[in-house]
Amino acid sequence: MSVNVLLDPSDPNLRSWVAGANDPEGDFPIQNLPYGTVDGAVAVRIGDKALCLRDVLDAGLFVKKLASAEEFQYAVDVAWLNGVAELEPEQQKMLRQNLAYMLAEGSPARAKLERLLLDANEPAEEIPFVIGDYTDFYASLHHATNVGSMFRPTNPLLPNWKHVPIGYHGRSSSIVPSGSGVTRPHGQTVANDDGPPSWGPSKLLDYELEVGFFVGRRNEPGTRIDVRDAWSHIFGFVLVNDWSARDIQKWEYQPLGPFLAKNFGTSISNWVVTREALEPFRVPGPPRSAEDPRPLPYLDDPDGVNLDINLEVLIQSARMREQGIAPTVVSRGSFRDMFWTPAQMLAHHASGGCNMEIGDMLASGTVSGPTKESRGCLLERTWRGSEPITLGDGTERKFLQDGDEVIMRGYCRKPGYPRIGFGECRGIVLPARA
Ligand code: CA
Numbered sequence: 001m002s003v004n005v006l007l008d009p010s011d012p013n014l015r016s017w018v019a020g021a022n023d024p025e026g027d028f029p030i031q032n033l034p035y036g037t038v039d040g041a042v043a044v045r046i047g048d049k050a051l052c053l054r055d056v057l058d059a060g061l062f063v064k065k066l067a068s069a070e071e072f073q074y075a076v077d078v079a080w081l082n083g084v085a086e087l088e089p090e091q092q093k094m095l096r097q098n099l100a101y102m103l104a105e106g107s108p109a110r111a112k113l114e115r116l117l118l119d120a121n122e123p124a125e126e127i128p129f130v131i132g133d134y135t136d137f138y139a140s141l142h143h144a145t146n147v148g149s150m151f152r153p154t155n156p157l158l159p160n161w162k163h164v165p166i167g168y169h170g171r172s173s174s175i176v177p178s179g180s181g182v183t184r185p186h187g188q189t190v191a192n193d194d195g196p197p198s199w200g201p202s203k204l205l206d207y208e209l210e211v212g213f214f215v216g217r218r219n220e221p222g223t224r225i226d227v228r229d230a231w232s233h234i235f236g237f238v239l240v241n242d243w244s245a246r247d248i249q250k251w252e253y254q255p256l257g258p259f260l261a262k263n264f265g266t267s268i269s270n271w272v273v274t275r276e277a278l279e280p281f282r283v284p285g286p287p288r289s290a291e292d293p294r295p296l297p298y299l300d301d302p303d304g305v306n307l308d309i310n311l312e313v314l315i316q317s318a319r320m321r322e323q324g325i326a327p328t329v330v331s332r333g334s335f336r337d338m339f340w341t342p343a344q345m346l347a348h349h350a351s352g353g354c355n356m357e358i359g360d361m362l363a364s365g366t367v368s369g370p371t372k373e374s375r376g377c378l379l380e381r382t383w384r385g386s387e388p389i390t391l392g393d394g395t396e397r398k399f400l401q402d403g404d405e406v407i408m409r410g411y412c413r414k415p416g417y418p419r420i421g422f423g424e425c426r427g428i429v430l431p432a433r434a
Helices: 053-058 069-077 082-086 089-103 110-114 141-151 246-252 275-281 318-323 342-350
Strands: 035-038 041-046 049-052 134-137 167-169 175-177 181-183 186-190 197-201 209-215 234-242 266-268 282-284 305-307 310-316 328-334 361-363 405-414 417-430
Touching (some): 041 089, 049 053, 053 069, 069 082, 209 310, 234 342, 234 405, 305 342
Parallel strands (some): 175 266, 181 417
Antiparallel strands (some): 035 041, 041 049, 186 197, 209 361, 234 266, 282 305, 310 405
C-alpha cells in the first residue's frame, strides 16, 4: 500500500471509532496517542482503551512497513518504551500515522482491532521507560523566588539563577508509576537551625507539581546538544510528583543540595504524551523581562518554546475517600509560566559533554505561577504552614498527612483542537515504617 493511506494524527477533524476517544472532556483523543505499557508490553492509549503494539504487528495490521522488520520487532518486544524511542524520527512519525489510520472512523481494520483492544490499565504496574538517570531542575522563577524569599527575605534569587538552569541529580530507582503508595521517609531533622538533629519520620511531607520529559535521542560523550535541536531530542512528556520532606531537606541541603529529602519516591503519570502530540500547544517562551539578562549563546534559543499545559493538584484524605467526598483542588497553574524551557534544560545538561541516553528523565522543578492559587507545592501554598488550606472534610493541611492522596492532572486545550491530556499522576502517603 502507498503512504497516502496513512493519516496525520494532528488533523483536528479526525475522529476515532474507539469508545471514549471523541469525548470533548477526555484526555486521549486520536490526536494524542500516548505510549505506555500494559502488562509488560508496549501499548498506545486511545479513549478508554489501550492497544499493544505487538498484538497489532502479530495480526499483520500495520499498513505501511515500519523500519526494518527486525528493528520494529525489537521495538515492540522491549517491555518498555526505550525500543520505540530508538526508532528513527521518520519511523516514529510513520508509527503514529499507522495508528491514526487504523483507529480513525471508517478504518477497514476495525473488526480485527476491536478484538485486540484492552481496558487501559489504571493504575499501571510499572513505569513506561527503563530510566537510567533522572535529573530534576528548578526552572520556575515564581517557585525559586517564593522559596528563596522564605529563607532569604532580602535576597531571594541567588546571582546564578537567571543565567544557569539549576538542577540536581535525582534517583531513578525510586521512580514509581501513578497509583503507587509512597512511604513517609525517616531522616535527620532539627528543631533549631544549628541542630543537634534527631532521627525519625518526616513531619513536613510535601508534593511538588512538575512536568517531566524523556530523552529520545542520545548524544555521544564529550558532545553537546544544540539548544535549537534540543526539542527534537525529546521523546515525550509526563506529570511528575517530586515528593519532598521539607524538614529533612532544610538540614541536609547545604552545601550539596537535596539528597534523602527527595530520593524516597517520585511518582509519574502512566502515559507518555509525545512531543508530536504537543506541537499544537507550543507557545513562545520563556517570559523574560527587559531587565533579565540575555541567556548565554549556548542557551539562547530564538525560537524558545514553552508548552501551554494546564496543571491541577487535588488532595483527598482517607476520611474523604471513606465518606465519598470529592478531592479538593489545591492548585491550578500552567507550564507556560516556566522561565527555562525544556530545550534549554536539555541543552544545558549536555553542554559540558554529558551524554544523555534514551530513557533518561528530566523534570522541570516545581511549576508555580504568579498567583497564590498557582503555587505548585504546599511549602509555598501554605507559606511554610502559616496559611493552612482547608480540605473538603473540613480538616486543615499545612503539610501532608498519612492517607492523603495527591492527584495531579494535566491537559492542553485551545479553540478548534481536541483536548490533549496526560491522565493522572496519583500517590497515597503511607505511614512511616517502624
Ligand atoms: Ca523538585
